Amino acid sequence: MRQYETVIGLEVHVELATKTKIFCGCSTAFGGAPNTHTCPVCTGMPGSLPVLNRQVLEYAMAVGLATNCEINRYCKFDRKNYFYPDNPQNYQISQLYLPICHDGGIEIETGFGKKTVGIHEIHMEEDAGKLIHDEWEDCSLVDYNRSGVPLIEIVSEPDMRSAEEVIAYLDKLRLIIQYLGASDCKLQEGSMRADVNLSVREAGQKEFGTRTEMKNLNSFRAIARAIENERDRQIDLLEAGEKVVQETRRWDDAKEYSYAMRSKEDAQDYRYFPDPDLVPVVISDEWIEKIRAAQPEMRAEKLVRYREEFGIPDYDAGILTSSKKMADMFEETAALCGKPKKVSNWLMGETLRLLKEQNLDPEDMRFSPKHLADLIDLVDAGTVNSTVAKDVFAEIFARDVDPAVYVEEKGLKTVNDEGALRKTVEEVIAANPQSVADYRGGKEKAIGFLVGQTMKAMKGKADPGAVNRLLKEILAQ
């Protein structure tokens, strides 16, 4: 078989985190009874007119700046005309001729090293409503709550060569946008959607092969699988002497199979033209500088600061900053208790373990930094020992309990009563003559068993160090 190279470009749609829609004042909140977040504008009523939400523009500019794009000082909105009931005006307001950002790129890193993936353009547009097919009543209904929710579409250059690079690019893009606060970028909930344009060519060939566009990719895993599958499909076609058809395909992740939705021949003519209801947006240098100045601290800056300010090792800092939520959790907790290294240990250890165990993303963390900070203080004060602390943290992680209250209610405080402890230790010594003999006979390790027995008798509420000290003291007598 001949050698092939895979060429991939992505079109990534990101739902922006504005409170209101792109062209009207309706709420963008997810959920809500059908057609309750609507008005004449986002339902396409006659005579209604769009007015651009300034925040959308600023988020788009922020993403453009963070991905090293040029900002178009003069940008316009165009109408993309097509008939479908989820699109109340039967045209989508988007940008074709003068998009807000162009010619940028971000650096990605994979097992094969670093490379830059170019960004062709970023444009703003409105989302469509949702069709609900009622099988029971044999009819279709439309919910326009999502109609007019702001999106940006980030169009990459065809610079990626493998699923690994695609995932690295998406991961980086997602992190940048999350850091900017411009979107939560959740693939499963559709606030980030990626369409994959893929073609293959023989190794060494200059021209691109015929590409297909893959839609309906709802997770990183689905994207990786769809890429492998589509690459193999195209190579099989070429090896069989057939041609790849330029078409849009839909991925079915359950069946691990894609099928053709429409070919280039029946591609629609969208009859794009500048929307006469919206005036061109003129962006001044001052405005761009204002957005640039307001950019939050990005990952690279945090990595340096974590090392220099908190003394966190690079590896740990890398993990702490791999999600905005994790970095926020770290910084807020550290600010509350003033013990960054201990906070880092809790996040790197127990938190990651629980996330992995429950198959959750850092974005799904629901506990408050205050409760983790309090727990760290409780441990330091000797109020609970580290074993008990892990159990308490599991409760914080699951239900965000207040550790002080929880420890009090459950009676988990370490017993510091010297008399009670001494009594228990003496009982343990009396009950385990063999271990006592072993220890006295030089088997230092036997002390561990005696400590464990004492802790067990104390229901874990003793300070293991104190138990150890006391045992040695009594046994030495």
Added chain:
Amino acid sequence: MDDRLELSALALGRQIRERKISAVEAVQAALSRIRETEETVHAFVTVDEEGALRRAKQVQQKIDAGELSGPLAGVPAAVKDNLCTKGLLTTCASRILENFVPPYSAQAVENLEEAGVVVLGKTNMDEFAMGSTTETSYFGVTRNPWNPEHVPGGSSGGSCAAVAANECFFALGSDTGGSIRQPSSFCGVVGLKPTYGTVSRYGLVAYGSSLDQIGPIAKNVSDCAAVLEIIASHDPKDSTSLKRTDLDFTSALLDDVKGMRIGIPRDYLGEGLDGEVRQAVLAAAEVLKERGAEVEEFDLSLVEYAIPAYYTIASAEASSNLSRFDGVKYGYRAKDFDGLHQMYKKSRSEGFGPEVKRRIMLGAFVLSSGYYDAYYLKALRTKALIKQAFDRAFEKYDVILGPAAPTTAPRLGESLADPLKMYLGDIYTISANLAGIPGISVPCGMDSRGLPIGVQLLGNCFEEKKIIRAAYAYECARACRAAQQGKAVEA
């Protein structure tokens, strides 16, 4: 007919303030006039008798309580049926909106109602404002009150006919290519199209969004200025709405044109212009000259490109603007269909009339891939050149004077057979829309068949006051002359 129906809007407003007539009486008089006239004229699609009387009562209470004292408080008016009116049928004279009741009012209508104007109903028009005769309405033609065998012009034919027939004291129209000025000329009333962006388009059902402007249609220039003062406002709901601080249009009602420079484009006096219209328009220029204006002819240039540029841009925008009428959300939906595609096709085929379909197809064609540059972009460039031609002209002149239409009102049925000929009838008005400038049509005489002729005055952007002043001075001179002639006859 109640004599008081012949009062101007401002005169009626004064009588209402002076308690000589109540708002309710004024509305009752107008409604009774509508009842006796509509059979011949058919200026209205919807008359809202109950609502009008209810609002008149409320307005009168506010006037009595001293809460309303504006110049037009209590005055009954009509609104073109492409302006949304909350709770009142708004059809655009189309079957596709035959059942559409908007849950909101156009900003211009809201401004009127806030000023205490009582809306009597919705006036007939060419379907979606596409046409020059009001014959393309799904609800039947409107007839010219001066001669019911003739059209009132269009597309705001219903509004102009209603004012001419004294069915209301003024009306609102919309003007995309002359739809206020041309029917005003045919009906012997005064109609003004403001600078693009002066009146909010929110709630105006769009035809050609970059050209559409709402404006007043009234019995005289003063009423026109007073109505414009009320409807003009900056509206944050309309991105193309302008923030102007010079909206005191009535301050321009000065009988003084001394030193005003008036240019007459030779291009507007050539082939295709009816001899009687030409004579009346030049006579009007002569009157202004006698009053001290400096009048001369000049070459505007590019006039012949205005019509193709206009029909390209307006149709392109219309093809997209009208795609929302699909039977899914509101309006007409075909009875029997099999699947979504057929629902669209049948609803739109049955819901739109032939002229609307023609423009949708034309617009979709000029925007289609491969033709966009050759047609749409070229039309936009032509539009920019036409604007430049006006810019040059306004360096020399305060006002440009010419005919509003090449002929007086044609007979019913005469125009539709040849749409291209009908399009050519817009030649003197559409340039103002392409350039975004204001224009006013003022009556300037009658032809030998007894049909009104209008003279059009165009001003530079934001210079409504200049055309209002020129129009007002002309109107005064004409009234003065008529009075003298009356005396001469008596003597």
